[in-house]
Amino acid sequence: MLEMDERLGQASPIVVIGMHRSGTRLLVDVLDKLGVFMGADRQGDGESVSLMMINEWLFHQCGAFWSEPMSVHFMLSQPEVVDELATSARQAFGAHLDKYAGPTRWHLEGGAKQLPAFGWKDPRNTFTLPVWKQVFPNLRAIHIVRHGIDVAASLSQRHLAALLAATGGTAPTALAVIRDHAFGILSSRRGWTLTEALTMWEQYLDKARLECAALGPRALEIRYEDLLSEPDRIVPIVAEFCGVAAPAGAASVTGLERSRAFAFRRDPDLVDFARSARDALARYGYAA
Numbered sequence: 001m002l003e004m005d006e007r008l009g010q011a012s013p014i015v016v017i018g019m020h021r022s023g024t025r026l027l028v029d030v031l032d033k034l035g036v037f038m039g040a041d042r043q044g045d046g047e048s049v050s051l052m053m054i055n056e057w058l059f060h061q062c063g064a065f066w067s068e069p070m071s072v073h074f075m076l077s078q079p080e081v082v083d084e085l086a087t088s089a090r091q092a093f094g095a096h097l098d099k100y101a102g103p104t105r106w107h108l109e110g111g112a113k114q115l116p117a118f119g120w121k122d123p124r125n126t127f128t129l130p131v132w133k134q135v136f137p138n139l140r141a142i143h144i145v146r147h148g149i150d151v152a153a154s155l156s157q158r159h160l161a162a163l164l165a166a167t168g169g170t171a172p173t174a175l176a177v178i179r180d181h182a183f184g185i186l187s188s189r190r191g192w193t194l195t196e197a198l199t200m201w202e203q204y205l206d207k208a209r210l211e212c213a214a215l216g217p218r219a220l221e222i223r224y225e226d227l228l229s230e231p232d233r234i235v236p237i238v239a240e241f242c243g244v245a246a247p248a249g250a251a252s253v254t255g256l257e258r259s260r261a262f263a264f265r266r267d268p269d270l271v272d273f274a275r276s277a278r279d280a281l282a283r284y285g286y287a288a
Contacts, residue, residue: 013120020204059124
């Protein structure tokens with residue numbers, strides 16, 4: 001087990017925040033190609049297993065779940081709670097540092113200036129950021145935002161895929177799933193409906209923007225749609241924020257099709273839902 005040394009505590013990690021299904025995985029791919037170390041223990045969704053486990057523990061301590069995050073916000077409004085959890089998070093980060101760093105062992109090299117740009121992604125960072133700010137007082141945050149209807153639709157589709165996988169291709173009633181298959185993704189009830197998923201999107205955006213306002217110039221907000229449609233403009237902004245060089249031909253960094261932006265517009269039912277939610281969308285700068 002390693003302890004976090006002083007130079008790590010003075011580092012400025014890049015912490016990716018934002019709602020689930022908002023393009024956080026795409027942003028990790030971009031950061032990785034820019035040379036920002038995002039963890040040797042990343043799983044398929046781009047999250048460091050080590051940091052994911054710490055965030056999961058923090059949520060558990062606050063009586064929260066990824067789809068029911070508000071108790072984290074309320075608990076971490078108490079400075080003494082932040083102090084206690086930050087002490088544990090600092091110890092846990094040190095304990096997992098070898099796994100996070102992997103064979104590069106960059107964390108064992110001497111001199112704070114030799115530390116590479118590093119960070120991690122987990123949508124739950126949005127709510128646990130007060131703890132991480134105490135562990136890393138100089139951290140920076142990148143908030144990626146995606147249209148709420150696309151986020152809600154993506155959550156709903158993910159739930160359906162998990163349901164079919166859990167039931168062998170059949171689709172029983174929601175009640176049957178709650179009784180017999182309430183685990184993993186399916187343990188969240190809020191992904192079942194577009195309305196609840198959109199409300200969750202609002203909660204994550206409100207919290208992310210509150211944290212970004214507190215960080216000031218150490219926070220950057222980008223739109224998923226802009227990253228897809230204007231990578232030559234957005235990628236250099238991200239690179240400059242991270243203190244790394246932007247590659248020539250930034251468009252090749254994203255690796256996704258522009259058609260993924262505003263995908264809901266190709267579905268009449270989702271267009272109707274967007275119209276019914278136009279006021280909520282407008283509060284965050286999006287049109288129906």
